[in-house]
Amino acid sequence: MPQHELILLKNMMQPGYTGSLSDYEKSGGYQALRNTLGKIAPADVTTIVRKSGLRGRGGAGFPTGVKWGFLPKDYHGPRYLCCNADESEPGTFKDRQLMERDPHQMLEGIVLACYAIGAESAYIYIRGEMVLGSKILEQAIDEARASGYIGKNILGTGINADVWVHRGAGAYICGEETALLESLEGKRGLPRIKPPFPATHGLYNKPTVVNNVETLANLPHIMSRGPEWFAAIGSPPKSTGTRVFCVSGHVKRPGNYEVPMGMTVRELVYEYAGGMRSDKPIKAFIPGGASAPFLTPAHLDVKLDFEHVAAAGSMLGSGGVTVMEEGTSMVWAALRLMEFFYHESCGKCSPCREGSAWLVQTMRRILAKRGRMEDLETLLDLCKNIAGRTVCAFGDAEVAPIQSTLKHWRQEYVDLINEAEAANLIRPEPVGRG
C-alpha cells in the first residue's frame, strides 16, 4: 500500500488508541484550541480556513471559509453551528468512524468553528440509528466540558461554546441542510426554499452554519499546521486536503481509506481495497454516494477530486465509492437506488414525490420483463421533469442512477425489453400502475 500521511484517521490507527480525552490530548489534541481562542481573531480564523481551500465534505463541496464569511457581520443576536452528522447517503460510512473512534477531533473542530463564527451553541445532528455514536459523543462532550474545552469561559478566555447531541429519527432528507434545521426545530424535515440561506436565516431564523463531521474534523489540523500546509495536499488549487473515501461493493477489502484528493479510482480499488472480490473486471462504479451518476471502467483513471469527477459527468459528493463487478445488472442496480429515493422523498415537491413513484414502477416493469420500448423515453422524460424542478437537490440526485445507466448501459434495458417482446409477455398497462 502506498504511504502518505494520514490526517483524520492518524490517531485511531495507532494501536491502543481509544478516543478518550487523555488519548486525544497525548496526541496533541486541543492544542489548536489553546493556540487559537483569544489569540487569533475570529475573522482571521475564517481567513485561514478560506486560504486552506477546505471544501465541505458532506456532498456539495462548498468552500468552508466562504460559507462562514456569509454570516452577517453586524448582527449581534445568537448564532448557531450545526454539525451535520446525519450521514445517510448510501455508500457513505466515514462520519460514523470519525465520531465513534476519535470524537474529540471533531469536537475541537466544532469549538473552533463556533469561535470563528461567533456561535455560543452548537448542535450535532446525528442520524437516529447511530445510537452508539451518540452515546460516545455525549460522553466525550461531558469529558471536554469537565476539562474546560466546552461550555462557559473556555480555558479561561471568556469565550462560551456549548455543544449538544441531537438525534434524528430516520429520514435521509434531514442531511439536506435546511431540512436538518427544520428537523432540529421539531418539525417534519422538509427542505426550505433558498434564499434566504441559513447564513442569514437558519436555525430559529438566526444566522447559522451547517458543516459536515469530516469538514469540522479537519479544522484543528489546519489551525495547528497552517493553511499553506493543507493547501499543498491533494489536488490544489481547488481540491485540497485528504478525503476519507468509503469503498464498498465487490472489492476484497471494503472500508474507509484516507488518501490525498486526486488519487484515481483504479489506485483506490486495486492498491487500497485489495482489488475485486472475485477478480472479475470492474463493470461500473459510483464515485460519491448514491446521488452521484454511475461511471464506467473508462473512468477508472479519473482523479478523485471535485473538478475531475465533475468533468467526467459525475460528482465527488460524499466520498462513497461503490464498485460493481462484471455481471452486475445495471437495471437492477439503478432500481435499487431508485427504490431508496422513492422511499426517502420527503413529499414536499410534486415532481419528486410523484415522479419517484413512476420511476420505480416503470423500472420494476422493465426488470420484470414486462417493459415496452417507449418506457425508455418515459423514463428519460420523467427524469427531465424532476431534475431542477424541486426545492432541494434531491430531485437532481434521484434521477442520477437511471440517467447514467441509460447513458452507459442502454443496451441492458433494451435487451430486457426485447426479451419481453420475444416472449410475447407484454401486458400493456398504463405507466404508473405497472
Next chain:
Amino acid sequence: MTFSEKYKDEIADILSRYPVRRSALIPLLYVAQRDQGYVTESAMQEIAHLLRLTPPQVYETITFYTMFNLKPVGKFHIQVCKSLMCALVGSDTVIEWIKVKLGIAPGESTADGLFSLTAVECLAACGTGPMMQINEDYYEQLTEDKLDRILAELRSTGTSQLKSGPFMWPEPAKKG
C-alpha cells in the same frame, strides 16, 4: 404515574438544551418510545402539552420519521439494510435466511412477540455489509452462522456479543 412525572428530570434536562421548546419534540418522543417500546397516544398528548403544541402538530411530526413506532413491535426489532451497497454483497439472502428461520416476512412479527422484521434503507455501514440493526445495535458482515448465533443469544440472554463496537474498518494492520 404519568409520563411527565416519571421522567421529570430527564424532560427538564432536554428542555434546557434548546431556546425554543418545540426542538425538544424528537428527543421527548424517544423517551416515550423507550418507556413503552412505541409511542402511545397519551404520551403524544402529554408531550404536546409540555411543548405547548397541539396534538396534531406532534402527530404530523412523528409520522414523518421512520424510527418511531406507533404500534407495538417485537421485543427484538430486526432491520435489515436492503439498499444497493448491501444488496451487492448479499442482503437479500440475509432476509431469506431470517424468513426461513423465524417464519416471518418483512413487516411481520413472530407469534410470541419476540421478533419483528423490517427491510430498511441504508444504515451507513456499506463497507461491512450485509448488515442489520436490532433495536439499538448494529450487526455487520453477516453470515448464516453469525445470524444463528445472534438469534440464539438474543433468545437466551436478551443481548448478543456479536454487536458492533465503535466502528473502524478496515482495522489497523497489526505490527510485525
